[in-house]
Amino acid sequence: MDEREKAFDEASKLLASEKTAPRDVERLRLGVIQSLTAENSRNNISDMEMAKLAAAASCGNGTDNCEGDEEEDAEDPSTVYMHRLIATVAGFIRRMSALDMAVALLEARNDAASQIRIRDLIRSSLNDPLPHVRTHVVRQIVDCRKDRQDFVPLLREIAKTDPFILPADGPADDGGDGDKFYPVRFDARRVLRHIQNNEPCTP
Numbered sequence: 001m002d003e004r005e006k007a008f009d010e011a012s013k014l015l016a017s018e019k020t021a022p023r024d025v026e027r028l029r030l031g032v033i034q035s036l037t038a039e040n041s042r043n044n045i046s047d048m049e050m051a052k053l054a055a056a057a058s059c060g061n062g063t064d065n066c067e068g069d070e071e072e073d074a075e076d077p078s079t080v081y082m083h084r085l086i087a088t089v090a091g092f093i094r095r096m097s098a099l100d101m102a103v104a105l106l107e108a109r110n111d112a113a114s115q116i117r118i119r120d121l122i123r124s125s126l127n128d129p130l131p132h133v134r135t136h137v138v139r140q141i142v143d144c145r146k147d148r149q150d151f152v153p154l155l156r157e158i159a160k161t162d163p164f165i166l167p168a169d170g171p172a173d174d175g176g177d178g179d180k181f182y183p184v185r186f187d188a189r190r191v192l193r194h195i196q197n198n199e200p201c202t203p
């Protein structure tokens with residue numbers, strides 16, 4: 001626990017620093033998200049319960065270290081650590097939640113103007129500077145739309161050019177990027193296969 005909390009503190013400081021390169025910020029964010037996933041598994045917290053906790057979190061925008069107040073500091077250190085971790089990740093996903101809500105509200109109107117607005121939102125979000133927003137749009141929005149065929153040219157472009165890269169233990173499963181791993185490109189290729197084979201989206 002001491003080592004995990006120390007690593008989280010160091011990551012939080014780097015996330016808050018203006019000197020941290022954008023690419024490193026994304027790798028840090030991914031690491032923090034993976035840390036929360038590991039803690040949830042370690043503590044047997046379900047995805048649904050974690051979502052409730054994240055929705056209730058009110059700490060910052062994901063760039064601070066989410067220090068607790070004096071009352072919280074009196075709690076068990078592991079509990080304080082989990083609260084900070086959840087609040088930080090909640091800050092990362094607020095943009096995705098806002099996008100999902102906007103799409104849902106526009107879908108409810110069920111008119112031509114709303115559909116045009118949804119497509120504009122999707123296209124602009126596929127150019128979002130945050131890779132986890134782009135991959136969310138590819139996997140959870142585009143892949144599940146009835147008109148996803150309309151996005152094929154854009155998905156093909158993303159599958160070739162998205163710049164976000166992560167260290168790879170080996171080539172991606174489909175071998176599309178050789179011995180490198182571009183997560184958003186990989187997801188775009190998977191959605192293209194779904195469309196080509198008329199397969200349903202993956203929740």
